[in-house]
Amino acid sequence: MTVESPSILDQYRRVRLASAVIVEPLEPEDCCIQSMPDVSPLKWHLAHTTWFFETFVLKPGLPGYQTPDSRYESLFNSYYNSVGQQFARSERGFLSRPTFAEVLEYRQHVDDAMQTLLAGDPNPSLLNVVELGVHHEQQHQELMLMDIKHVFSRNPLDPVYRERDTEEATDLIQFDWVEFESSLVKIGHSGTDFCFDNETPEHQVYVEKFELANRLTTCGEYLEFINDGGYERPEFWLSEGWRVVKDCGWDAPLYWQLQGDQWSVFTLAGLKELNPSEPVCHVSYYEADAFARWSQCWLPQESYWETAARAKESKGGSFLESGHLHPQPGGASVDCGALSQMFGDLWEWTRSPYIAYPGYRASRGALGEYNGKFMCNQMVLRGGCCATPESHFRLTYRNFYPAGARWPFTAIRLCRELGAD
Amino acid sequence: MTVESPSILDQYRRVRLASAVIVEPLEPEDCCIQSMPDVSPLKWHLAHTTWFFETFVLKPGLPGYQTPDSRYESLFNSYYNSVGQQFARSERGFLSRPTFAEVLEYRQHVDDAMQTLLAGDPNPSLLNVVELGVHHEQQHQELMLMDIKHVFSRNPLDPVYRERDTEEATDLIQFDWVEFESSLVKIGHSGTDFCFDNETPEHQVYVEKFELANRLTTCGEYLEFINDGGYERPEFWLSEGWRVVKDCGWDAPLYWQLQGDQWSVFTLAGLKELNPSEPVCHVSYYEADAFARWSQCWLPQESYWETAARAKESKGGSFLESGHLHPQPGGASVDCGALSQMFGDLWEWTRSPYIAYPGYRASRGALGEYNGKFMCNQMVLRGGCCATPESHFRLTYRNFYPAGARWPFTAIRLCRELGAD
């Protein structure tokens, strides 16, 4: 795959600016909080994505490059053992220094050097790393929004990240099944466009006959599950899920709060009354699976999802750029085809564990640590969400989280199989 | 599937007797220890398998049946939420009562009642449950051997479960690859013979071209991995596996002990000098996977394993009945075909997470809790082991454990893919 240097500089600038835009509504204090080990302070995201370019592009590729502080090498290393020691992940919230302002200076320092490098005639393999770095930073943009939402949700003052415009009510699409015949299909990324290594190689999969829900499960539907004792009846739950429900005292999706007999939902626009027409969001795989069993359905395999998605013509859906930062009810207007909201709005849990495609090869060196080493005890999610930059998303994109994760923007799309033939 | 009552009574008696034989070399104290939460006291296994027949066969099926103690209903319930409360799993080792002798009386009581029931003309659906109960007890026989091995291993006195005859040395088979072409294959159980629900339905899978090792990885080969810094080099490890290695201080398979510069291995015959020709045993999935990466190979998918196994003519291999209770070096003599030790000796880790086959339906009622609810964060193992009763095993049998489990009799068989075409 070849990356051209003028366009990549534009891309670089645009993506770096987008990160700055994300922290624009925030105070310095907001950017140094780690509200759980999975969350990183936003300041850390800003520095780590910068560190990525410094470590994998500037240090090897720009002669004479000087880092502003050599201690950043381990401080902002996330998990690259090949690069060296890493500051303990669970202690990222203990770092008041470098301050937010100092991190912005670090970004500027690296941006200047990147400009120099990209204005020259850089090695093509280096350009490939820059392109990876750009996608890496886009991934962190979604994480930044997930993380600040979690940080604010732990604060009893219910801070608002950004006020939301009141949307016009959209009619909820009538639930329906869309049927797909059994067949031998191709799955995975082909061609020379950018993709992560875990999307390759393209390969054949035999897919049974299945039906997919034409839209995401709504809050109203999920409320019926709750009201039917969903969180109190072990028969719907995976054994491990049931243990988590009991240990953590779950009785609703993350960010739902019951006040009196009215449910509210904490959003990036603050605490809002629950809207039954909206897709349900921030459920774990355990909850998605339990809801599906309660509905006498399944979640789709990722090969089903990709098969269905390939039939669609455009991405549609609500991505980060829409500014909604919350899944939209209905979504009929933004999606063409019988399947609504396949792209954007929310990541859809599949029932496929995240494993290597047959013939998968991880990249060599440090960047080989990007994806392959996480292929254990995680589930695949598909489709992108309202916090995903649109240019970051692809139909073959494989997102993954542990079954208990609830802070990503997750959703439920039901599936049925008509039996192996 | 129809079970005939005379043969099932024989089968019942044989299997019940086999459990008694397993505890024959033990003292009452040996049978009440729980050396980690995964382990159950052997006395508990004896009672729980009895409880299974009492709960699912006698109570519903034998009019007038009286339990010796109604408190056993929750005390010996493992995980059947539909039956009711369960005594806490992690506290099974706190129960000195019922004593070993009282548990044997409980077994006799239930055996007598089962004899009465089976001598009559029981309902065919009840007979199916009896058959399931027989297989259930066989599963627990393997667990009993795994568990007593772990119990004894924690005792600095190195107790011996049963002395082993010195075997004649067998020549180690020369390592080789066996190649399989890509194809659309059928996987899973068909026909009316007994199987667990998780082996169904039979279904089609597209399998890439692959090569399978003709024998299991040996202790000698694994030692090379250790000596090459295998446990010190993160590049070979899944991220989660690396964390476990560091947190638990793993530096060799479970039951290996380094004394001076000589490795010993704790076995059911006590502490023995490490034999480099034996298959390596009691490795976690993390270790199996790291060894495979170090070897620039993969572990097989379960569909690869089943495809390869279908080519073989007989089970061969060392099962429980052989009395070895330990994997045998070589195994050439016991296996026909190019692939050695596919059946028996050791369970082989596959890289397939344990999930439902397409179209899977769990049984109704309590027995539906048998398999389906564990389909999350576990890996499939195939092939049976030296602690598995031979009549319990099938080619389509899917065993499963979490990636960190080391106390089952596990092994490594390497695999290579030649790339998707």
Place this chain on the structure above:
Amino acid sequence: MTVESPSILDQYRRVRLASAVIVEPLEPEDCCIQSMPDVSPLKWHLAHTTWFFETFVLKPGLPGYQTPDSRYESLFNSYYNSVGQQFARSERGFLSRPTFAEVLEYRQHVDDAMQTLLAGDPNPSLLNVVELGVHHEQQHQELMLMDIKHVFSRNPLDPVYRERDTEEATDLIQFDWVEFESSLVKIGHSGTDFCFDNETPEHQVYVEKFELANRLTTCGEYLEFINDGGYERPEFWLSEGWRVVKDCGWDAPLYWQLQGDQWSVFTLAGLKELNPSEPVCHVSYYEADAFARWSQCWLPQESYWETAARAKESKGGSFLESGHLHPQPGGASVDCGALSQMFGDLWEWTRSPYIAYPGYRASRGALGEYNGKFMCNQMVLRGGCCATPESHFRLTYRNFYPAGARWPFTAIRLCRELGAD
């Protein structure tokens, strides 16, 4: 202090026999359970007390003495760092071997050697260690009864250690205060009789004017505290105690069970209906202190308790030899003087932390680890209990447990100060 060898041999035999009598009603399985880290299997107590004589008397003092198993040296070492490594305390319940029968053989082996040694003309300093060993074993006799009570209490079958005779009802003594004037008193052990090092040196303490309850707090009185919301009102509790109450969900003393609206109490004679006239038992220091605050009183300092106890003429009270194994209501009949049940029945929490008396010197060598190293974060209890051998007890005896301990036989005696003058 000089110990005479004939009498010490008698003493030795009597105490060794008493341990055997304690395990007489038990099954081998009962003796190998560790129901919480504080508890040791009874078999372990039998072996450890034997180890004490072997390690500190026979090995140094009997030429040619052979241990039956050199691995017992670390296996049955409790906490003597000077002797060497110790098998992990929390794993004592993992040891099925040596079996109960083998431990009895170990005892016999050591008893035979001790007989030989004591029949000779042993070194006086060795005789002092034998005497210490005898008292050490008596301490463990009380622990054995505490521990088997805890083990049985975790078993839903409510096993009975020994049936209790129904006692004749005794009239409850009318509650009253007994007043003591301020004075400079002597506290601690003097003279040449045996005592533990922590009871020395005798020293002067200035004691304020105080009043002591003439009897122990009863279950009935404690029930009033519960019914007044005692476990729900933080104002009565030490900060640390309140945290424990919430974290552990305490709502009554250990071994109390509410069935419907009737309280039962688990005892060594099985589950019994609560008797409001009995002294309340198995409360932590936190609970004793909270009850005292609720009563607008204090717990006594240990110097107050000893001052009051010195006024009494005889030990009286229920010790192990009475066979009650449970505190007796009233106790008027067995105690002379205005203060009832000062000795025996139950250990009384004082509000004095366990620290060294001024001028305290620990013994030299391993035996110096006996008491001194535990002088931190423990509270002193005084008076002996129904599981304490009578000959083990002294007026100056200082028992000690962490503030959260509930499995010792503990009690509450209220105290008031009239203000410093």
Place this chain on the structure above:
Amino acid sequence: MTVESPSILDQYRRVRLASAVIVEPLEPEDCCIQSMPDVSPLKWHLAHTTWFFETFVLKPGLPGYQTPDSRYESLFNSYYNSVGQQFARSERGFLSRPTFAEVLEYRQHVDDAMQTLLAGDPNPSLLNVVELGVHHEQQHQELMLMDIKHVFSRNPLDPVYRERDTEEATDLIQFDWVEFESSLVKIGHSGTDFCFDNETPEHQVYVEKFELANRLTTCGEYLEFINDGGYERPEFWLSEGWRVVKDCGWDAPLYWQLQGDQWSVFTLAGLKELNPSEPVCHVSYYEADAFARWSQCWLPQESYWETAARAKESKGGSFLESGHLHPQPGGASVDCGALSQMFGDLWEWTRSPYIAYPGYRASRGALGEYNGKFMCNQMVLRGGCCATPESHFRLTYRNFYPAGARWPFTAIRLCRELGAD
């Protein structure tokens, strides 16, 4: 005790200003970090001390007082159950809002209202609470310095709180013992000046003959203990201390770092080379006690310390106002009398557990929660330190921490007893 309102307003202003001065060198991010559960963000200290005046003075005492945010009532409540719910202590570091700036506004709001109230003719009992609030805020000033030191110490960038002037070298005082005869002494606070309730009532204590070190243990002396295997030899340690040493991997005082073979010490002025003449600092009680045992000495009882301190003429020593923020070597110049550095520089561990004086009565209502409920499992420290405001300190002042605490400014002063007579 009567407090006069003009002087109290001055006092109030001075103390409030002093808090502002403490945070002056810091960035907003520095003030929102919680580096361990014991530490609170500095912003939280600023708000909580303000909340104290709002809750206990303004709400009851200033008609028409309006809080800027009613949610602060629980958010900034530390541990006053009588006031209501408290935001979880361990989550104080999750609060980016209110921001540092908003907290300063809250302080101004309360200061204005306090000015109004104190300019009037407030109730004398209210003035007593104001005085308590002033001392409360001074306590938190010391905590703020302890906490920011801990926060900065966890940051690999070694931030500097405030540069320290290089002091002129002072000659280290020659070690010597100062002897005190046995006697019946008065201990505790008398008179009408302000004190905390735990310093009362004054009462008599019989004190044995003892000797006290004329100066604090130095880093150089402590280094000898380390080099003699102090952290590797269990014979010097309390049992509980030894466990902590092993579990936490302690091998030196907190804030010591070994680089090559040179020790450095992290201070509020950044990382400095260890000065062997300085008093050793930031040791736990366990370490202080182990050092004393290694020295064949004891730590003093608090009654010994107070007896010795009463012989001194002035406070002397380095308090917060000196600006050193670190213990000074020697200290001969600042102390009169044979005992150096009794006041200021460092808190001296006593071997006395923190318990109520005989006749102690806690205050009524919420303020009764100030001291009494912590009287369990803590040790008394005496003498004040370089982070204690001088006007906050008294000779009878009883500071207290758990035996494992190392982040307070603690020290060792050796003691010897010549035996009870």
